[in-house]
Amino acid sequence: MAWTLSIPSDIVQGYPGDNVSxxxxxxxxGRWYRWHMTTELRVLDPSEWDRWYGVLExxxxxxxxxxxxxQLWRDLTEFDxxxxxxxxxxxxxxxxxxxxxxxxxxxxxxxAGGVTMVSVAGTHRRxxxxxxxxxxxxxxxxxxxxxxxxxxxxxxxIYGRFGYGIGAYSVHAAIDTNRxxxxxxxxxxxxxxxxxxxxxxxxxxxxxxxxxxxxxPGMIARLPxxxxxxxxxxxxxxxxASPRQCVLAERGGExxxxxxxxxxxxxxxxxxxxxxxxxxxxxxxxxxxxxxxRFLCSVDLTASVxxxxxxxDDGWQHLVSDLRRCxxxxxxxxxxxxxxxxxxxxxxxxxxPLDVVFEVEDAFCPWNEGRWRLTGDAKGAVCVRTSDPxxxxxxxxxxxxxxxxxTSLVSLAAAGRVRELREGALVEASVAFGSPVAPWLPHGF
Numbered sequence: 001m002a003w004t005l006s007i008p009s010d011i012v013q014g015y016p017g018d019n020v021s022x023x024x025x026x027x028x029x030g031r032w033y034r035w036h037m038t039t040e041l042r043v044l045d046p047s048e049w050d051r052w053y054g055v056l057e058x059x060x061x062x063x064x065x066x067x068x069x070x071q072l073w074r075d076l077t078e079f080d081x082x083x084x085x086x087x088x089x090x091x092x093x094x095x096x097x098x099x100x101x102x103x104x105x106x107x108x109x110x111x112a113g114g115v116t117m118v119s120v121a122g123t124h125r126r127x128x129x130x131x132x133x134x135x136x137x138x139x140x141x142x143x144x145x146x147x148x149x150x151x152x153x154x155x156x157x158i159y160g161r162f163g164y165g166i167g168a169y170s171v172h173a174a175i176d177t178n179r180x181x182x183x184x185x186x187x188x189x190x191x192x193x194x195x196x197x198x199x200x201x202x203x204x205x206x207x208x209x210x211x212x213x214x215x216x217p218g219m220i221a222r223l224p225x226x227x228x229x230x231x232x233x234x235x236x237x238x239x240x241a242s243p244r245q246c247v248l249a250e251r252g253g254e255x256x257x258x259x260x261x262x263x264x265x266x267x268x269x270x271x272x273x274x275x276x277x278x279x280x281x282x283x284x285x286x287x288x289x290x291x292x293x294r295f296l297c298s299v300d301l302t303a304s305v306x307x308x309x310x311x312x313d314d315g316w317q318h319l320v321s322d323l324r325r326c327x328x329x330x331x332x333x334x335x336x337x338x339x340x341x342x343x344x345x346x347x348x349x350x351x352x353p354l355d356v357v358f359e360v361e362d363a364f365c366p367w368n369e370g371r372w373r374l375t376g377d378a379k380g381a382v383c384v385r386t387s388d389p390x391x392x393x394x395x396x397x398x399x400x401x402x403x404x405x406x407t408s409l410v411s412l413a414a415a416g417r418v419r420e421l422r423e424g425a426l427v428e429a430s431v432a433f434g435s436p437v438a439p440w441l442p443h444g445f
Contacts, residue, residue: 039092039124041132044082048091049074052084055091059119060154066234073117076225082117083136085129092121095133097141098445101221102148105405105435106349106378107214109221113141113339114445115151134162138339138365147343148403151335152444159335163364165401167336168218168439169312174275175305176325177297183319184290191249191256191291198246202227204255205246208282209442216311217348217404218334218439229443230260230280240264241277247295249288257283259292263299272300278307280442286315293319309333311440312406334441336400341368344403345383350376351405354432356425359390360399368396376432391425394418405435 044052053073057064064070078098085093098114115137120129141149153159156166206227213219222229233244241264249257260279267273276296283289293316296305310316312330320326338344341360355375362368373386392409398417401407409430412418420426 039085039087039127039129041083041085041093041136044077044079044084044096046079048084049077049079051091052082052094053117055121056094056117056119059094059121066236069232069234069237072228072232075228077117081113081140083133085120085124085133087124090121092124093129093133094119095137097137097149099223100150100445102150103214103217103219103221104348104403105217105351105433108347108349109214110148110344110347111144111146112148112150112220113137113144113146114220115149116445118151130158131162134364138162138337141339142365142367147338147340147347149337149339151337152333152441153335156332156335159337160397161364162337163362163396163400164335164337165397165399165403166332166334166407167401167404168334168406168441169330170309170333170441171312171314171317171328171330172308173306173310173326173328175297175316175320176303176322177305178303179322180297180325181321182290182294182297183321184294185287187287188291188294191251191288193291193295194248194250196246196248196258198233198244198260199231201246201248201258202231204248205230205258205260205282208255208258208284211284212282216437216440217406217435218441220441220445233262238262244279247292249283249291251288256285257281257288257292259296261296263302265301272303274302275304275306276302278305281307281310282442289315290319309442309444311438313438334404334439336403338368338396338399338403339365341372341396341399342383342385345372345374345376345399346381348403349378349380350432351378351434351436352428352432353377354381354429356429356432357386357388357391358399359393359421360396361394362396365396389421391420391422392418392429393421402430402433404439405433406439409433 082096084091094117096117100112100114101109102112104110213221241262244260244262247259248255259281262277263274264277265274276299281292283292317323358372360368360372371386371390372383374383398412402409409418410426413426
């Protein structure tokens with residue numbers, strides 16, 4: 001990738017060579033030259049990782065991560081799937097991908113590229129660097145046979161132009177435990193709770209997590225090494241809170257749930273005003289989850305339970321006596337991109353019979369453009385090219401948003417982003433694409 005910049009003679013001094021050419025005197029007082037600079041996009045070499053990751057840290061504020069956290073991400077880095085853009089010896093762009101398996105509606109586990117660690121140096125913006133990395137990544141994912149790409153976005157507006165749609169949302173909330181009461185289901189008293197060492201309990205917690213992965217679209221199976229992520233608790237990131245703690249929920253000698261949390265002490269003139277900050281809470285059934293919520297809402301010397309990244313249909317919302325006092329906030333979580341439209345739509349099932357022709361627009365991945373006939377139901381689906389008249393017109397971005405069942409095609413149509421070309425097709429497809437449970441991404445990557 002090459003770019004040129006026109007600069008005056010007093011600046012170009014000191015940069016002689018074949019990459020500089022005179023272009024005349026466009027203004028009085030100095031001659032002007034064109035300076036040809038070339039950047040190189042290449043697969044990351046392990047020896048370059050520290051410089052590469054340093055560019056990423058700088059792009060996200062420049063605060064160095066704790067050594068143990070930095071080591072974790074180095075260990076998880078898939079070097080053959082990581083890209084760097086270099087201006088000479090200077091790294092000016094970063095992007096990586098993880099080899100994930102993503103749960104889709106119907107419970108199948110589909111290979112997906114987890115796009116991550118994307119940054120462009122502030123000195124090299126608006127030069128096509130991000131576009132070149134996105135282009136290379138999607139080409140590589142397609143070559144690897146991965147029909148989906150997913151990411152979490154620090155700035156959501158960036159990725160729509162590359163065909164990513166918001167496929168899953170999450171809820172953040174703070175339960176005011178001084179004013180809110182919980183109505184737990186019958187059987188909760190039959191669940192026993194015990195505090196456990198965070199590291200020593202890791203294996204049983206991972207077993208619970210693994211059992212839940214097929215239950216919701218958007219969940220990602222943890223590959224070896226990823227079990228270290230919930231244990232990462234740098235002291236410098238706690239902001240006055242305790243080290244991370246673990247409570248296990250058990251029934252009949254079996255672990256049926258767990259919660260990872262920290263306690264942040266605080267005091268007001270009226271007394272204790274601390275908070276319980278929940279990192280993860282998983283239960284194999286509603287009773288186990290309710291027992292964990294009840295425990296967290298009753299921790300001594302605290303007045304709130306705060307958490308992020310819960311499913312939008314999470315059961316706690318129906319346990320609390322006053323949802324307003326919990327201040328729930330919804331935000332985007334997982335962005336989804338169909339790399340191969342046909343393969344992706346065939347990989348999931350549909351909750352109602354469906355026979356629809358999509359007219360797909362996809363300028364960034366033109367192999368997806370055109371008409372596709374999707375025929376499917378709860379047992380499976382077939383998606384093939386067709387010359388039949390289209391029923392719905394939309395772009396790859398809308399397909400990504402609707403893919404996991406968390407965003408309805410009807411709501412996208414209300415924003416003018418899906419056009420109905422056959423009467424009735426919109427509702428038919430919207431119902432079929434839905435999911436009985438909301439998609440959820442429990443943790444970032």
